[in-house]
Amino acid sequence: MRFIDLERQYAIYKQEIEEAALRVLRSTRYILGEDVEALERELASFVGAKEAIGVSSGTDALYVALKAFDIGPGDAVITTPFTFVATAEVIRRLGARVVFADVNEETMNLDLDEVIKVWERARHQGLNIKAIIAVSLFGLPADLEALEEFCTQNDLLLIEDACQSLGAAIGTRRSGSFGHAGAVSFFPAKPLGACGDGGMIFTNDKEAAKRMRAIRVHGQTAPYRHELEGLNARLDTLQAAILRVKLRHFPKELEQRQTVAQRYRDLLQELHLIRFQHIPPRYFSCYAQFTIRVPQRDELARHLNSLGIPTAVYYPCPLHLQPAFADLGYSPGDFPRAELLSREVISLPMHPFLTLEEQKFIAQSIKGFYEV
Ligand SMILES: Cc1ncc(COP(=O)(O)O)c(C=O)c1O
Structure with a gap:
């Protein structure tokens, strides 16, 4: 995958x-x-x-x-x-x-x-x-x-x-x-x-x-x-x-991304410990990533990766704590929400061609990890 x-x-x-x-x-x-x-x-x-x-x-x-x-x-x-x-x-x-x-x-x-x-x-x-x-x-x-x-x-x-x-x-x-x-x-x-x-x-x-x-x-x-x-x-x-060429197919791909995102939400909604990125009313995400917030994020990533499911963490360290910005003088705790998200987010496979079967396997694997 x-x-x-x-x-x-x-x-x-x-x-x-x-x-x-x-x-x-x-x-x-x-x-x-x-x-x-x-x-x-x-x-x-x-x-x-x-x-x-x-x-x-x-x-x-x-x-x-x-x-x-x-x-x-x-x-x-x-x-x-x-x-x-x-x-x-x-x-x-x-x-x-x-x-x-x-x-x-x-x-x-x-x-x-x-x-x-x-x-x-x-x-x-x-x-x-x-x-x-x-x-x-x-x-x-x-x-x-x-x-x-x-x-x-x-x-x-x-x-x-x-x-x-x-x-x-x-x-x-x-x-x-x-x-x-x-x-x-x-x-x-x-x-x-x-x-x-x-x-x-x-x-x-x-x-x-x-x-x-x-x-x-x-x-x-x-x-x-x-x-x-x-x-x-x-x-x-x-x-x-x-x-x-790709732009000609892009509107269709955007619809497919919506379908894939909705399927993730449906498949994972019973897992109450998962939190989705909130999409406010009238907002339409193009779902460049499907990013969720979970407990034991790194262990979950290892579990999914061991089953052949690739994941990514965007972003594991907020920019105010990156060495390249150290001279700005920020410290841990300055932006608590960004820091919390950096600890909790994980992005799941996301593209217009992801199949329902693949998504079911991903959802089952996540549920398996949390034993529900
Ligand atoms: C939020 C954001 N800003 C800027 C960039 C930079 O884009 P590029 O990699 O095309 O230079 C990216 C992508 O990598 C991005 O995700």
């Missing part, structure tokens, strides 16, 4: 993917061009954003978005400590300061009350909080409507780290379309995964989009004219062509 079964997916789309890849190889147009532009148009329309800018990874999507809004030395950015390291890493790469706020225990996403507390404290300390990065963790949109309102009222930028949440939504608004910009990752294991690295930025701000397009090619605004500081962060053309 695979945790994310890319082999099954590849077998189904093999012919289309190989034709698209061959078409690019034979064209010898390998940098940007029609496939990148077409994917940008198709995804902008899918997400409901005015602009989409293809970049080299989710990390660079975050970096380029923040840079386009001029985040840099002297600024501070609030984000969650319960996320993949890239979210906070990019803030530092820009020379800005990372300020963490705790998450909501049920949704596992940033808690607005905690954000407000941290924001008020930071202002008293003289920090110039300029932006919030809200992560839509495991495919569940963060509290984006409330955060958007808070940011508008307080003249803050809202950037959504939608690296795990393409296809998710709140009501009819898709993840990626909230705030000033949304950053998506096409890492192969993501809901829409490339055959390598890739990412996309979404924004409704036309001027910011222009800056993002320039920043991804060394700040270039005309041939060999560099108005901004930039980097090489282009989306690879071969990946764009492959992603266009």
Whole structure:
């Protein structure tokens, strides 16, 4: 059994993917061009954003978005400590300061009350909080409507780290379309995964989009004219062509992910010691991961792994306790909910092609471990 079964997916789309890849190889147009532009148009329309800018990874999507809004030395950015390291890493790469706020225990996403507390404290300390990065963790949109309102009222930028949440939504608004910009990752294991690295930025701000397009090619605004500081962060053309194939199948895969997630909930609901990530009303998770909270997490993982069921722990250590962020001066106990989740979460195999039989086996194995 695979945790994310890319082999099954590849077998189904093999012919289309190989034709698209061959078409690019034979064209010898390998940098940007029609496939990148077409994917940008198709995804902008899918997400409901005015602009989409293809970049080299989710990390660079975050970096380029923040840079386009001029985040840099002297600024501070609030984000969650319960996320993949890239979210906070990019803030530092820009020379800005990372300020963490705790998450909501049920949704596992940033808690607005905690954000407000941290924001008020930071202002008293003289920090110039300029932006919030809200992560839509495991495919569940963060509290984006409330955060958007808070940011508008307080003249803050809202950037959504939608690296795990393409296809998710709140009501009819898709993840990626909230705030000033949304950053998506096409890492192969993501809901829409490339055959390598890739990412996309979404924004409704036309001027910011222009800056993002320039920043991804060394700040270039005309041939060999560099108005901004930039980097090489282009989306690879071969990946764009492959992603266009996968995007055609993506709406169906999103439905299949819903089915798989619902089956997990049905199969595991009688096990009262398991807690699911809470999906608030009107929220639609794309279930990048199916993550539950359990007692004896590490023992359960060993038990499942010994039966051939792969599992993962996202994330075993919250970022405020990572050595790379030690200089920020945080200590154990500073973000108790993020710390608790880090001890309790486990992600089960999750992909659109998981069968009912496989899920029954996983559920029985979990029940077997807890002897119910
Ligand atoms: C929440 C989050 N942010 C950022 C990233 C970075 O994306 P990438 O690996 O494409 O650089 C990822 C994925 O790995 C992620 O899960």
